[in-house]
Amino acid sequence: MAKKSAQNRNALSGTKVSIFDVAREAGVALSTVSNALSGKDNVRESTRLRVQAAADRLGYRVSVVARSLRMQRTFTLGVLLADVANPSSPDFLRGIEDIADQEQCSLLVCNTDGQLDKQLAQMRVLLDRQVDGLVMLSQHCQQEEVRELLAGDTPYVLLQRRSTEHEDTYVGANNEEGIDAAVRHLVAFGHQRIGLIRGPADSSTADERYQAYLHALQRYQLAPAPDYVVQGDYHVRGGYQAAKRFFAMSPRPSAILAANDMSAIGVMNAAHEAGLKIPDDFSLIGLDDIEMASFSPINLTTIALQRREMGAAATTMLMKMIRQKSKPSPKKKIFPMKLIVRGSTGPVKTP
Amino acid sequence: MAKKSAQNRNALSGTKVSIFDVAREAGVALSTVSNALSGKDNVRESTRLRVQAAADRLGYRVSVVARSLRMQRTFTLGVLLADVANPSSPDFLRGIEDIADQEQCSLLVCNTDGQLDKQLAQMRVLLDRQVDGLVMLSQHCQQEEVRELLAGDTPYVLLQRRSTEHEDTYVGANNEEGIDAAVRHLVAFGHQRIGLIRGPADSSTADERYQAYLHALQRYQLAPAPDYVVQGDYHVRGGYQAAKRFFAMSPRPSAILAANDMSAIGVMNAAHEAGLKIPDDFSLIGLDDIEMASFSPINLTTIALQRREMGAAATTMLMKMIRQKSKPSPKKKIFPMKLIVRGSTGPVKTP
């Protein structure tokens, strides 16, 4: 039967060369070609060479699609992220790619713009495509609909956002440590009034950072002022607006801790507009250490995240889950954060 | 035969629900399910509803892999780019995604780091995966090996890099126009000595921009000085090094035209280090208009590229090629460029 169909194909002088053609060319059986080409050890070396030669001669290329159908494994990973255009995304992505490449996996990349409905739609697409695993970078992960999709047998890793209600395999960073270093740095400069620009309300990471900020204040015996915590959105705009609110306060904070570097940039924009100098008029600390932060005109003190390493670690964990079919107990990996001191922080001004 | 196998599957109480199960549940034939679910018009509305309901009840999801094998169409586009981490990449990517989403296509994204061997490897992977089409963003496209892979029947579009020797479907920008506007702007400020930081030697786009620069000089009757053209690499480092060379000249250029915004940032870094002020000591113009260019501390005059639109246009053209199986004559689309005047340009200093 298979033979007949293959012969037909061949008779039609198919433009595409399949494994059958190679078998004929090499004078061996179909399965031998498969075994030889996929490096199985149950084929004599001389045969393998002959097959290889025939394949090359014919310009044979395996059909990943057919293989996927047969093996029920697509060698494809789905990556969900809010927005590739966010400067911190690509580094995570490169880390993911580092491992994926090693594992012969390709990446299906989807932007969700942080919107739940888009995320759900993309997740469904990815699942329909039978990706071997899912990397969820800063994605929603509490909602029931998300959980339903995650409940299938496709392995996944959460990166930079965790669920409080579920136990997942997770890769994150030690926000407590990072924020502590930042606050300590500011305190050493004499700052007492430290404002925080929070990340979005629905982000676990933003929440952790907020908690870490509160802990740090306590640790250094600074009185927390609710006014000094302003909601941002991880984007320039949110940072800008938050800064304007800070500037209108009196006394205003002598230092601002931004949820991430983009928010800090927003603060810089606002400061420029208001004619305030950094760090003369106030100090500013970001978080992420995106490349931009190191450029001279920006020169932002910030808390660095090992994004590429985190992406790689998450993917390594994911690949492990993919290989051992049985669901193992969820693992966690928390990366250190490191304060990078640049020019946006300085001693508190004592007028 | 097919029936038998399906029954077997079912007897094994397959964990995965297939089209066969839906057929049974709805009490119709296999093909009816297929037709109903894929919105064919040869099925009664009541039947469609019944099938739909059965599918929902069973939680049926189509297998894109199986469909791909059968249809010889994967609904997947391959995107080759040098580096997602380059700030101009994501905007192109979003434009590509805009159209891909519309067309129910997913994106396989590959970084090549501008290296030919990586590009070839990625192209082979993509081709083996039978992507429906290829978007080549700033990729090598002259080399014989590349051409061999492109010679297959997979449609492709070149974006932001063209081949001088081949006719391809191509989307680019009007460098002549953009560079002219920039030079005109500088000339209006009284600049006579305009330095150029070139892009990489193997980039057609870089070359076009270089030619445009020469034309513009001529147009405004400025004498071209070979020294004033320095090789860059589209990255910060190259811009930085080029700037240092400019600074060492006497007379040094009173204005610098950078191959792209990242190069311009490199110039800013160098200027800062050398204690030179922009635009007091010299004017600077970038190209790309990446988001960063608009941030207050950077505030870079630059030539804007409609990246998202270009990505979308390229993908639209690609989809058209995919649909009409026969290879049409290559089309080209050239987008306008626009000078965005910010704070990095000013009148020439007359000491």
Place this chain on the structure above:
DNA sequence: TTGTAGGCGTTATCAG
């Protein structure tokens, strides 16, 4: 309008 019978290109199984 609905049902039947391949076949898309592999890999896995199992018998020689």
Place this chain on the structure above:
DNA sequence: CTGATAACGCCTACAA
């Protein structure tokens, strides 16, 4: 070590 054959899940003539 090699070879025949059955799935993998779906789409689509073609027949009814």
